[in-house]
Amino acid sequence: MSVLSPAVVAAIDDLELAARLVVEGLRTGGHRSPFHGYSTEFRQHWPYRTGDDLKYLDWKLFARSDRLYTRQYRETTNLSVMLVLDTSASMAFPVDGLSKFRYGAIVAAALAYLVADGGHAVGLMSMESGRLLYVPARGGRSHLRSLLARIDALTPGGSWDPARVIARGAQLLGRRGVVVIISDFYDAEDATRREMRRVVRRGHDVAMLQMISPSEMALGYDGHVELEDLETRERRLIDAAADAPRYRAAVRDFLDGCRIHALRDGVDYALLSTDTPPEVALRDYLLRRGRRHAAGQPRAVAT
Amino acid sequence: MIWRNPWAWAGLAALALPVLIHLLARGRARVHPFPTLRFLEPSRLLPTRRTRVHDVVLLLVRLGILAAAVAALAQPALRTAERRGAVGRALARAIVVDTSASLRRQTPAGEQGVEAARRGARRLAGEAGASVVLESSAPSGAIAGAMAWLSRQAGRGEVVIISDFQVGALEARDLALVPPTVGVRLERVDVLPMKDTLETYTRYGDSVLIARTAFSEGRATVEWSAGRAPARGGDTLLLLAGAGERARADADARAAASVGIPVPEDTAHAVAIVYPGFERRGELLRGATPPRAPWMTDAVARLRSDSMLLAAAARAPVSDEAARAPGLVIARDDGGRPVMVAAQDTAAGRERLLLFSSADAGSLAATALIAAAARARSLAPPITELEPATLPAPVLAPWQRAPAADPPAGANADGAAAPSDGRWLWVLTLALLALETWLRRSAHEPTAARVAHDRAA
Numbered sequence: 001m002s003v004l005s006p007a008v009v010a011a012i013d014d015l016e017l018a019a020r021l022v023v024e025g026l027r028t029g030g031h032r033s034p035f036h037g038y039s040t041e042f043r044q045h046w047p048y049r050t051g052d053d054l055k056y057l058d059w060k061l062f063a064r065s066d067r068l069y070t071r072q073y074r075e076t077t078n079l080s081v082m083l084v085l086d087t088s089a090s091m092a093f094p095v096d097g098l099s100k101f102r103y104g105a106i107v108a109a110a111l112a113y114l115v116a117d118g119g120h121a122v123g124l125m126s127m128e129s130g131r132l133l134y135v136p137a138r139g140g141r142s143h144l145r146s147l148l149a150r151i152d153a154l155t156p157g158g159s160w161d162p163a164r165v166i167a168r169g170a171q172l173l174g175r176r177g178v179v180v181i182i183s184d185f186y187d188a189e190d191a192t193r194r195e196m197r198r199v200v201r202r203g204h205d206v207a208m209l210q211m212i213s214p215s216e217m218a219l220g221y222d223g224h225v226e227l228e229d230l231e232t233r234e235r236r237l238i239d240a241a242a243d244a245p246r247y248r249a250a251v252r253d254f255l256d257g258c259r260i261h262a263l264r265d266g267v268d269y270a271l272l273s274t275d276t277p278p279e280v281a282l283r284d285y286l287l288r289r290g291r292r293h294a295a296g297q298p299r300a301v302a303t
Numbered sequence: 304m305i306w307r308n309p310w311a312w313a314g315l316a317a318l319a320l321p322v323l324i325h326l327l328a329r330g331r332a333r334v335h336p337f338p339t340l341r342f343l344e345p346s347r348l349l350p351t352r353r354t355r356v357h358d359v360v361l362l363l364v365r366l367g368i369l370a371a372a373v374a375a376l377a378q379p380a381l382r383t384a385e386r387r388g389a390v391g392r393a394l395a396r397a398i399v400v401d402t403s404a405s406l407r408r409q410t411p412a413g414e415q416g417v418e419a420a421r422r423g424a425r426r427l428a429g430e431a432g433a434s435v436v437l438e439s440s441a442p443s444g445a446i447a448g449a450m451a452w453l454s455r456q457a458g459r460g461e462v463v464i465i466s467d468f469q470v471g472a473l474e475a476r477d478l479a480l481v482p483p484t485v486g487v488r489l490e491r492v493d494v495l496p497m498k499d500t501l502e503t504y505t506r507y508g509d510s511v512l513i514a515r516t517a518f519s520e521g522r523a524t525v526e527w528s529a530g531r532a533p534a535r536g537g538d539t540l541l542l543l544a545g546a547g548e549r550a551r552a553d554a555d556a557r558a559a560a561s562v563g564i565p566v567p568e569d570t571a572h573a574v575a576i577v578y579p580g581f582e583r584r585g586e587l588l589r590g591a592t593p594p595r596a597p598w599m600t601d602a603v604a605r606l607r608s609d610s611m612l613l614a615a616a617a618r619a620p621v622s623d624e625a626a627r628a629p630g631l632v633i634a635r636d637d638g639g640r641p642v643m644v645a646a647q648d649t650a651a652g653r654e655r656l657l658l659f660s661s662a663d664a665g666s667l668a669a670t671a672l673i674a675a676a677a678r679a680r681s682l683a684p685p686i687t688e689l690e691p692a693t694l695p696a697p698v699l700a701p702w703q704r705a706p707a708a709d710p711p712a713g714a715n716a717d718g719a720a721a722p723s724d725g726r727w728l729w730v731l732t733l734a735l736l737a738l739e740t741w742l743r744r745s746a747h748e749p750t751a752a753r754v755a756h757d758r759a760a
Binding site: 091100 | 333334335337338339340341342343344345498
């Protein structure tokens, strides 16, 4: 199975095309959407493919035709998914190459594509220039295109208020739905966790997709360098070789903390590294999410 | 210590480079945008580091490398006592030897004056560190060349003129060319007064007046008497005239003989004057070549400077044949066209200097050419050389001076003479380079503590 490398994805300017390619990659791998509605009615039979859940296998049809078919259902009550995308300046890293923001935007677009393709409603909540950017969760092809265009128009910059964005997104989602937060989770860490717990308690399904860059994890510089915080513009002179071990340990602690808190708070967690092909990262995440929901227990994954 | 190339010190400005590199390299670390600094501890690298110079030893070594290289380029020369003495002893002498006719007279030792002058020149040249000997019949004219040579020499300079110092041979203004720091030494060659009585003959009608001039103690005594002129030597001056102009050509010869005083002629070399009407003139013109023999060119030079000939030729008729003659133009008319041309060919059985003339036989120009040819072939010294008086010692004394004890300030002369000690500075530069390399490499090697810390992390 061929996958789109991060470099190829970064080279695709059209976000919708990139999302579609990612989703096509997912379908080629035979992975279905893990987002299921709450009430379904029979829609059609579909030839059985390896990996399909056996509980949907139509044994009666198999007895009659000696062929394996699964039963497909139409969700009578649509699922609503609210994508929360971090637009803080820290997401612009790395400034040269595929940034965390662009990677997150592609993942968000692919999820939107996937959700909308399943007949569900998908919306967007973000922050742009200190103001909330809201796209209501709706279904349909035209809405999807509009949503993708809004995502594509977003640019990272400044700081954002994750707790406020998440709270407002969950509030506007209305009924129970899925809140997918795509961020590096560097800002207002405690407030963000509190808000995610609150959203989970309100019955929403919360997914935490944490973006990370390999160069960010490794602190891959030589000699004395001066690092400038993308959000605060604060500068700090470091000896990269000497400071790298402590830095990497601190980053690992932070990521572990995020994962543990997510697990404890009943939040789906996935660590997406920008050097992983988006469809690979999404497939792993969706597979684990599907198994987790089948088991009825949220579990953190890392790609 | 002197510096043979002091301009190289301008390279000291390069000393600022290592300092700037140290300051800028440390102070201006590369700035990289980064998502967050929350995982980075406040650095041990203090901001004050930017203005402080670290690795002082390395910096000093680098400065030393540059300073040593610049000093080596400046080519120092240590002025040790030995070298100083050597420089003091170094004396450049430009020796001008007077070879004028007056020096042909005998010295009291029986030696020819010019030989005594040359022997003195060799002695003086041997005493000097560097020397050049210039021989000239006009010593005053050779002083400029001597100065030009001295200006390129190291150490003290001295110009020496060896002459009998006839009146007029050297004047105070001639020595004005000599800089004050250059010494002037005038070496007199004592020559005896001319012993031989000079006989001159003057035709007076058919008779000859003989003037016998005796020189003694700065006086010339002339005794006149009637007599016969000495016979001319063979066919050394041949007049090639046409049949119709033979009589006039002979008249020209007689007229020329009456001009001036007869002088001893060079009988070893032959001259022929080709008149315009000479039957074989065209044949001679075709076979002639420009004069090459030294005595010929010498004679042509004398002819060209003969004022009487030039004045007569200025108004002489011009022949196209003469203009086409393949030789050296002797005289031109007022319009600049050649009137007389000298060439070389064989005529009447021997190699001759041919003087093609456009002047008609019997003309003033033809007569002037015969007289000038006789003067040009004269073996007698120029009349000026017969001057018996010489410049007295009290006149010469103020013109002389010793060379300056030290070369002029700022001159590199003695520095140029002294060998450069820059090689030792190059050795020092290489040693410092090796030290710098060792320091740099040792600074980059991680310390054991740091390696242990990284492994633990």
